[in-house]
Amino acid sequence: MSSGVKLAGNCVATYEELKLKKTLRAIIYKIGDKSQEIEVEETLPASSSFADVIAKLSDSECRYVIVDFAYDHEGPKNKICFVAWCPDTANIKKKMLYTSSKDSLRKALNGVAVEIQGTDKSEVSNDSFLEKCKK
Helix, strand or coil: CCCCCEECCCHHHHHHHHHHHCCEEEEEEEECCCCCEEEEEEEEECCCCHHHHHHCCCCCCCEEEEEEEEEECCCEEEEEEEEEECCCCCCHHHHHHHHHHHHHHHCCCCCCCEEEEECCHHHHCHHHHHHHHHC
16 A cells, blocks of 8 residues: 655665765654655764664654664674664554555665564664564
8 A cells, every 4th residue: 555655856865875875874764744755854974873873763753764784793794774663652643654655765775685663662672673684
């Protein structure tokens, strides 16, 4: 099911910067209240930690997050992870909108290795990312 929400022009270009130039650790996307477009809300520089990224997630607002997740498994590795963050306490209409709009962003971002659905902070913990990335 698609919601008809479109991507803002800089969504893919910002992702390509993270993927190819390695200048960003994370991109936080939101659906604009007025525009009803998925847009870049914030970027975090490559010097940011994983904890910095997770700290940006609100307990009441849905977001999409791309994280360049660095971990050590038989040597240092990185995987690009897509997080659909829809906390349990978010507005039900917003959760439905974000859930039904996810594929339009996800399909536009080539090279994402791992997809994570998060409804509380335990589902987006370092251990949770590590478990999914090692598979």
